[in-house]
Amino acid sequence: MRFNTSTLLSILVMLLGGLLLWHADAFLGDYQIYIIKLIFINAILALSLNLIYGFTGMFSLGHAGFMAIGAYVAALCVLTPEQKEMMWILEPIMPPFDQLFTPFWIAVLAGGLVSAVVALFIALPVLRLGDDYLGIATLGFAEIIRVLLTNMTPITNGALGIKGIPEHATPVTCYIWMLITLIVLARLLFGNFGNVLRCIRDNEIAADVMGINVFHYKVLSFCLGAFFAGVGGALLGSHLSTIDPKMFNFLLTFNVLMFVVAGGLGSLTGSLLGAGIITVLLEWLRILEEPMTIGSLEIPGVPGMRMVVFSLALLGIILFRREGIMGTRELTWGKLAARFRRHPEGGRA
Amino acid sequence: MTLEMFFQHCFNALTLGSLYALIAIGYTMVYGILRLINFAHGDILMLGAYFIFFGTFAYGWPWGVAAVIAIAGASVVGVAVERIAYRPLREAPRISALISAIAVSLCIESLAVVVFTGQPKPVLQPEWLLSEWTLGNVRILKLTAFVPLITAVLVAVLLYVLYRTKPGLAMRAISKDIETTRLLGVKVDNIIAFTFCIGSALAAASGIMWALRYPQVHPYMGIMPGLKAFIAAVFGGIGSVQGAVIGGLALGFVEIMTVAFLPELSGYRDAFAFILLVLVLVFKPTGLLGERMEEKI
């Protein structure tokens, strides 16, 4: 491995970030910490969808399904047998799962792995489809997963969902998982493996004739994306401490799609930016739905307004700035430095 | 299961299948021409249902008048969606248009939540539709008989338009080759708008009957029927109107009959359509009546 200035700078920033988060309680309120954790989790989800769609060109709308699997598996792993016995009131929990009890990091890993295995079974029939057919088929599978979660009561507690998941997902844990995702994907995608995936995205026939087993790499990319989606789902479940089948509907996939499209398809740093900006924006838009008082004027909250603005924003991006914030480019230290040099007064950089 | 029950189920399946078929036609026509899954199509159905609800309930118009206005209103929205969200992206990668379609769909749904509130509203069914005919031991709700009848009439009109009129000819030509058709002097944009108009009108008609059959309206009522109708269109062979009708009816029968014969599977009902989709795509991607479309190497 070569150590150059960029790598050193990145490592430094990562360590500094970790150190700050370690002491986050000291200078941040609960709400801010909540948002920061959400940003990290959303970044994991955005990165994983970007691998599948932005880099490999597979239009998958099944992300919520993989997240659901990750969340459920992790929840089953971290709840104590006693908690599970109390919670499963419709039907008692099935044998191997009632005694399952693991540390959190194993639970997250298991969530990702199970999700990847399920993705493998989905991939074999559907990845031969192109474009929009693939989108509908993966969307269909996400719905099937949701229906299964609702009906497999002895394992999933049915429509009631799982409550009281221990909140192991601290800011530092979420941060570390995000870094793992980022580093694994960056190492893969910035090497020749990334070139191969992008070639498949741009021209499948050319890739095939260059000796690349297109289907093999598509399955690989899909499963890897599903793995990190499962990881993200596991963290999200622990972060929210409650999960139920309804929560993993198409809207959740849509949110992740929004991060990726806004950040730039085929740009990892774009996904980080997209996840950060839109997560904050979505929280900020909550004021639209809460009653406001300006002077003596009282404006009642409008439920649903948040999603109107949100969907219009996505429409705007797709119509007027299709490449998103970053396009397919990446933000690097070199580019940042050049930017600062061009604006010596430091006005906006 | 008695024979009477079986006939009852058959009529229910026919009704549900007709509703799917009407929605599927809109998907298949738009896909045939633009290669675009019009995600907002299900929401047009929802709008049609809301318009009839307000027309009859809030304003007290007669059913016929309200239905015509609802269909017209939904068609206007359908054409507007094409104009605003799809036309600017005609030269863009197909997936951009698809994302745009998803965004529009969400936008219409959340606007409906804002305007109509998220609470489901009950629809008052008119008395005369709730009376029954009896044929021997089989009792048929007039409503379940009317839905397939109206569907048949609408499909007949559509087929006449497609195969016996100039705009219909233009539509079929565009679905074969949009550029050549443009060169022949056909106003392609107008024909596409006309296609959206027809598709939306049929979806709205389906929405109205949906609201009567399952008597309530809510902002998300269009999503599931929309997705399933798309699957019906794929099953029948996308691009083919006849295929969409067959696919819709087939899906209706699969859903009703599976639950009728295997009641313990009723919880999985929403998954049937998607399992059907995957099977079709794996074993016969072109559907029953679809044409093969392959990339030229």
Added chain:
Amino acid sequence: MSESAKDQKDILLSASEVTMRFGGVTAVSGLSLAVPRGAVTGIIGPNGAGKTTAFNVLSGFYTPQEGTITFDGHSIRGRKPHDICRLGMARTFQNIRLSHQMSVLENIMVGCHVRRRQSWWAAPLGLPMYYKEERAIADKAHALAARLGLDDVCNEQAGGLPYGAQRRLEIARALATEPQLLLLDEPAAGMNPQESLDLMHLIERIRKEFNLTILLIEHDMKVVMGVCEYIWVMEYGALIAEGTPEEIRSNPAVIRAYLGEDMVHA
């Protein structure tokens, strides 16, 4: 079959009685050809004669209904294109197929992938072997770019290159797969006379430098007659003649096929 092949010259690619039908249309019927190792050969014929379909059959995109195809001692009928590439066959396309958003170098590096040894999972682990191979691939791509006169545009986007450079890039990417046989689909299409001339020199040069066998499809008679040692002529999916350029030039069936076409155009 292999006995007789050994007796004659060393045959790298041979097809015998290959027939490819699409529905009711027979695009290639009863095509037989034998490409000797180390030669530059060509397939010519009027538009719609089935030349590109023949290429698609040879490179594995279509499986013919009848006939056998043998490449370097392996039967390749029904094998997938990526499999055939691994055996040492590479090709270019009539309508250039590059990744427009990727740089010239990255495009060539995609071609190097088929010969790499390390698996994908070596990347996240950051194994030294992995990085060594990554550097080797980059070096190889650089060298290939230089050989094809693309060294000063290495980091530019492929989509922004002029037409002729895109053609050369496609050839460079094909060479990166370390082929024995290179199939060129209309390499001179859309080129002016000077560019065609340069292309002829290029084909001759890469054949020598990379020890290649080349089979090309071409419309431009000057290019075909200039570089090819042996030529097959197709019309309506079938072979109507074969031989050296001199033999083809004087073959009445070929003249009829081409003059007939010219008359239609006039």
